[in-house]
Amino acid sequence: xxxxxxxxxxxxxxxxxxxxxxxxxxxxxxxxxxxxxxxxxxxxxxxxxxxxxxxxxxxxxxxxxxxxxxxxxxxxxxxxxxxxxxxxxxxxxxxxxxxxxxxxxxxxxxxxxxxxxxxxxxxxxxxxxxxxxxxxxxxxxxxxxxxxxxxxxxxxxxxxxxxxxxxxxxxxxxxxxxxxxxxxxxxxxxxxxxxxxxxxxxxxxxxxxxxxxxxxxxxxxxxxxxxxxxxxxxxxxxxxxxxxxxxxxxxxxxxxxxxxxxxxxxxxxxxxxxxxxxxxxxxxxxxxxxxxxxxxxxxxxxxxxxxxxxxx
Amino acid sequence: xxxxxxxxxxxxxxxxxxxxxxxxxxxxxxxxxxxxxxxxxxxxxxxxxxxxxxxxxxxxxxxxxxxxxxxxxxxxxxxxxxxxxxxxxxxxxxxxxxxxxxxxxxxxxxxxxxxxxxxxxxxxxxxxxxxxxxxxxxxxxxxxxxxxxxxxxxxxxxxxxxxxxxxxxxxxxxxxxxxxxxxxxxxxxxxxxxxxxxxxxxxxxxxxxxxxxxxxxxxxxxxxxxxxxxxxxxxxxxxxxxxxxxxxxxxxxxxxxxxxxxxxxxxxxxxxxxxxxxxxxxxxxxxxxxxxxxxxxxxxxxxxxxxxxxxxxxxxxxxxxxxxxxxxxxxxxxxxxxxxxxxxxxxxxxxxxxxxxxxxxxxxxxxxxxxxxxxxxxxxxxxxxxxxxxxxxxxxxxxxxxxxxxxxxxxxxxxxxxxxxxxxxxxxx
Numbered sequence: 001x002x003x004x005x006x007x008x009x010x011x012x013x014x015x016x017x018x019x020x021x022x023x024x025x026x027x028x029x030x031x032x033x034x035x036x037x038x039x040x041x042x043x044x045x046x047x048x049x050x051x052x053x054x055x056x057x058x059x060x061x062x063x064x065x066x067x068x069x070x071x072x073x074x075x076x077x078x079x080x081x082x083x084x085x086x087x088x089x090x091x092x093x094x095x096x097x098x099x100x101x102x103x104x105x106x107x108x109x110x111x112x113x114x115x116x117x118x119x120x121x122x123x124x125x126x127x128x129x130x131x132x133x134x135x136x137x138x139x140x141x142x143x144x145x146x147x148x149x150x151x152x153x154x155x156x157x158x159x160x161x162x163x164x165x166x167x168x169x170x171x172x173x174x175x176x177x178x179x180x181x182x183x184x185x186x187x188x189x190x191x192x193x194x195x196x197x198x199x200x201x202x203x204x205x206x207x208x209x210x211x212x213x214x215x216x217x218x219x220x221x222x223x224x225x226x227x228x229x230x231x232x233x234x235x236x237x238x239x240x241x242x243x244x245x246x247x248x249x250x251x252x253x254x255x256x257x258x259x260x261x262x263x264x265x266x267x268x269x270x271x272x273x274x275x276x277x278x279x280x281x282x283x284x285x286x287x288x289x290x291x292x293x294x295x296x297x298x299x300x301x302x303x304x305x306x307x308x309x310x311x312x
Numbered sequence: 313x314x315x316x317x318x319x320x321x322x323x324x325x326x327x328x329x330x331x332x333x334x335x336x337x338x339x340x341x342x343x344x345x346x347x348x349x350x351x352x353x354x355x356x357x358x359x360x361x362x363x364x365x366x367x368x369x370x371x372x373x374x375x376x377x378x379x380x381x382x383x384x385x386x387x388x389x390x391x392x393x394x395x396x397x398x399x400x401x402x403x404x405x406x407x408x409x410x411x412x413x414x415x416x417x418x419x420x421x422x423x424x425x426x427x428x429x430x431x432x433x434x435x436x437x438x439x440x441x442x443x444x445x446x447x448x449x450x451x452x453x454x455x456x457x458x459x460x461x462x463x464x465x466x467x468x469x470x471x472x473x474x475x476x477x478x479x480x481x482x483x484x485x486x487x488x489x490x491x492x493x494x495x496x497x498x499x500x501x502x503x504x505x506x507x508x509x510x511x512x513x514x515x516x517x518x519x520x521x522x523x524x525x526x527x528x529x530x531x532x533x534x535x536x537x538x539x540x541x542x543x544x545x546x547x548x549x550x551x552x553x554x555x556x557x558x559x560x561x562x563x564x565x566x567x568x569x570x571x572x573x574x575x576x577x578x579x580x581x582x583x584x585x586x587x588x589x590x591x592x593x594x595x596x597x598x599x600x601x602x603x604x605x606x607x608x609x610x611x612x613x614x615x616x617x618x619x620x621x622x623x624x625x626x627x628x629x630x631x632x633x634x635x636x637x638x639x640x641x642x643x644x645x646x647x648x649x650x651x652x653x654x655x656x657x658x659x660x661x662x663x664x665x666x667x668x669x670x671x672x673x674x675x676x677x678x679x680x681x682x683x684x685x686x687x688x689x690x691x692x693x694x695x696x697x698x699x700x701x702x703x704x705x706x707x708x709x710x711x712x713x714x715x716x717x718x719x720x721x722x723x724x725x726x727x728x729x730x731x732x733x734x735x736x737x738x739x740x741x
Contacts, residue, residue: 271385
């Protein structure tokens with residue numbers, strides 16, 4: 001008994017030093033990421049929070065503490081701010097569901113084991129790889145331009161196409177359609193989710209006389225709800241941050257109908273040099289996205305069905 | 313054994329790297345320069361730079377170029393990071409803001425020492441670069457706004473070339489007639505620029521959009537502006553002016569994409585130096601005549617002579633002396649200006665102008681002729697735009713004034729009120 005009391009502390013020390021060593025090695029391995037995270041994400045985030053309460057000007061490289069003035073100006077005085085919010089919300093409300101619907105539809109089509117299915121999958125995924133790139137945006141601008149592909153095709157059928165990019169009613173839709181076209185990433189995730197649905201469920205439903213729509217509504221969708229939940233969150237967050245497409249294709253025009261929030265932040269920060277104001281805008285967006293994400297998370301207990309649960 | 317081999321290899325690599333760095337450091341002095349412009353300007357400027365590098369093998373000029381909008385965004389970011397180039401192209405409307413923020417070097421000492429030779433440059437040409445009595449930019453070419461007329465289109469429509477003192481009423485009449493007779497646009501929607509807001513008040517009321525110290529608007533009567541926009545709405549309605557939505561859809565493709573080039577418009581409005589790019593794109597066989605800007609009924613000339621752009625030396629320049637030498641060569645060398653083809657405006661050095669006169673192409677000759685006309689037909693230039701001008705141009709003029717009016721959402725009266733309110737607020741800060 002006396003021996004065990006003596007040996008215990010020894011073992012403890014050995015364990016802790018090994019534990020410390022393992023920790024150190026772990027940190028060393030992730031140190032590149034950790035350092036860059038600290039330098040390029042965490043510190044700028046922290047600095048921008050401070051700047052949000054100042055009137056820092058990039059050109060003057062100086063600013064004074066002005067308290068909540070930026071927020072007051074944003075909500076009460078800035079005419080373009082609410083137009084920007086409206087444009088962004090409209091984009092998210094239409095682009096995200098459209099993208100998810102296309103993603104699910106195409107995933108279901110690709111959920112077969114035909115020969116060459118890999119090629120089709122790659123083809124449908126391809127637009128997303130070139131994703132938010134400048135090249136695609138420039139091409140999209142050409143397609144919807146005055147003498148672009150869309151109007152050319154319409155002309156063949158005798159319809160005079162409108163100025164897609166010039167009219168306030170249509171400009172934002174060119175961007176929404178672009179978002180819907182790039183459904184590749186959520187599509188692959190849906191595909192993985194579809195493959196995880198046990199065939200046995202469909203077979204027993206067929207025996208009971210279920211048709212395609214019934215199977216879709218009562219088996220596919222409920223089983224996919226975790227995936228839908230994940231895709232919804234991810235697409236919603238990236239939808240609010242849309243920038244490149246608006247910057248290249250429409251530049252926020254006409255009438256600020258495509259002046260998405262991230263683009264407006266960029267304009268204020270780098271064209272107007274108002275870094276303080278832009279930082280305040282950025283933090284407001286962070287808060288809004290965080291709140292909306294939290295809302296979706298809360299609601300998930302009502303509609304997301306995890307297989308481990310009983311009942312519907 | 314392993315360690316000695318490894319250390320040997322490392323020493324070899326280190327020696328190689330360090331020695332090549334040392335060699336590079338002795339080799340050439342690097343001068344950085346940044347400008348904006350269209351493709352024509354980029355090509356010509358690069359050709360001139362290459363000539364300078366041939367003449368001065370110890371200098372390596374590293375250049376960057378971009379469009380107008382990107383130029384300011386990029387350079388502001390560089391300014392914040394302490395990374396400004398040695399030479400930057402600057403503009404009359406922006407130079408005061410940059411000087412106030414201590415970002416440009418005064419050039420007077422270089423002129424006194426003769427590094428930048430101004431003996432052949434008229435004082436009036438240099439005056440535009442003065443801020444608070446010190447010179448911060450060397451004028452790269454004299455400029456004035458112009459309405460370029462397609463002489464063939466005018467002839468086909470049976471319209472005479474108007475007189476130099478034509479008014480906006482004459483312009484509207486001619487535009488409607490051109491559209492009726494030829495079925496094309498009289499002009500594109502580029503005449504919604506703030507430039508014509510400022511010069512309208514110069515013409516009608518002997519003032520300017522801004523007052524002298526740039527603390528408020530320079531006029532009390534919004535009517536001239538309202539009249540101008542009512543005219544634009546009439547022209548748009550009749551199809552004589554390109555519709556604003558079509559102009560938006562076209563985007564900013566550079567001056568070579570102006571509608572006069574493919575003969576889809578009979579007139580065009582741009583800065584006189586841009587005729588070089590436009591005529592180049594339109595083709596040598598065209599008959600383009602540069603004409604004065606219409607003036608307000610009963611008013612002064614709406615043209616003024618302006619430095620088209622400057623080269624300034626930034627306060628973060630690493631090689632200011634070499635930068636000054638390059639600017640001196642750029643402005644005074646006959647060979648340089650022959651390459652540059654007066655694309656930045658009429659050269660400010662009389663020696664260069666005389667040397668170039670016999671060999672000018674059609675576009676340059678027309679530009680030189682036009683500036684000669686303007687010399688006798690202009691209003692004095694107003695002080696440089698105040699620091700709030702960029703803010704007003706980006707956030708008020710386009711999105712809150714021009715676009716709502718041209719899309720029919722508000723009347724010009726309502727627009728003028730918004731413009732006054734917002735501009736006064738920004739200028740008062």
